[in-house]
Amino acid sequence: MTYSVAVSGASGYAGGEVLRLLAGHPDIEIRTVTAHSSAGDPLIAHQPHLRSLRDLVLQPTTPEVLAGHDIVVLALPHGQSGQYTDALGDASLVIDAGADHRLTSEADWNAFYGGSFHEPWTYGVPELITATGRQRDRLVGATRIAAPGCNASTVSLSMAPGVAAGVIDASDVVSVLAVGPSGAGKALKTHLLGAELMGTASPYAVGGTHRHIPEIQQALRQAGASDPRISFTPVLVPMARGILATTSAPIAGDASDSEIREAWESAYGDETFVQLLPEGQMPRTADVLGANTALIGLAIDRAANRVVVVTAVDNLAKGTAGAAVQSMNIALGLPEDRALTVNGVAP
Known part of the structure; x- marks a missing residue:
């Protein structure tokens, strides 16, 4: 048909x-x-x-x-x-x-x-x-x-496995994203002109004002979080397409390193379009350009007692x-x- x-x-x-x-x-x-x-x-x-x-x-x-x-x-x-x-x-x-x-x-x-x-x-x-x-x-x-929303799904996919497995505390999620200006659409806006973007990085919607925040919270509730809270800071960078989201949350309880990694491995091990990279590897936006792929890198920062997830997607794909x-x-x-x-x- x-x-x-x-x-x-x-x-x-x-x-x-x-x-x-x-x-x-x-x-x-x-x-x-x-x-x-x-x-x-x-x-x-x-x-x-x-x-x-x-x-x-x-x-x-x-x-x-x-x-x-x-x-x-x-x-x-x-x-x-x-x-x-x-x-x-x-x-x-x-x-x-x-x-x-x-x-x-x-x-x-x-x-x-x-x-x-x-x-x-x-x-x-x-x-x-x-x-x-x-x-x-x-x-x-x-x-x-x-x-x-492109930023919302990137952060939600980053954190949902940890929430569902109970290995992170979703009440203190922090996410900083490097994003390309194509996510803002094609309308002419001064701050999105090439002359304004080249050679600089510019944060926007700082301090809990970005419209994707409730969408992320909604998704994390679906995954099992009771009261998800997120500090969300996107930063415009001079690349036409792409999102690199670095998101972290405290380790919950006494979850071990193997239990933490297993949460993401079991969540995405059989998925085609969301892939967890081998331990020690981190993604680049260049590797997902034009693809329907989310690449995820996972690190465990014991000194800060936080799980750090770095996810790259093409925001338009x-x-x-x-x-x-x-x-x-x-x-x-x-x-x-x-x-x-x-x-x-x-x-």
Whole structure:
């Protein structure tokens, strides 16, 4: 069976990455691409790397244009996806790559986003540990999927095994992330210009204000944490794509080094797209460029009594579009790795 797909926000970074992955999917027909201010332009004018899609023209993002497809992917800024939900009732599957359907708590939405709160959809991080197994189980047959925030899923995947195994204290999680500016979208912003980014590192959303914090806490609760608290500091660095998240938490009780490492080994030993590196090795963002892979390095700092987890992902691939396509495959009963790769691009 071939599924027809419409992708909104197709002129942006997230929409472009969704299209790049779906273009190589044998079960997908990319029928419609939409945008706002660039409607009427050839897609190739905004995504010149997508040569196989050069005949597509961007249409207006309206409920009427998006309706009538088997699958609709909404790659829009937060607060814009919810307006289309009711009009897409005939779509077998809708995937929101924005934030509108990620949070289960209306109070968290109001505190970190504001505006209309929309019902939570099935969260699109298949490997995430939950109280009953993996998030993958909840994605089987899902019709509405919320793709994750890239920073949020990176930190959640980093810490969830330790939480579930009871070897870390989730009340004192500290995470500092080096992130590429593509995660902020394609809109022109002065602080994201090349001249402002080159040769510097710039922290932002410091002091508990970043919008991905409640999403991380939500995921860690699913893994078994009762009151997760996190100090979260992202830092813009001059690389187009990528996240390198260094996250630590206190060792719980008298957990041994072998018990700590076993928590991550048992969590991800059978996973294709989340891989724990051998002891003593740490990941680089260069090794996951273009891949649907999260690479994890684990260290145990006995002097500080903390577990340190370093995780590298491509924020546009595994962090957003890859997670969306992987979740789509599961929901449709297709092979989970279809159109996805663990291999990055080098140099």
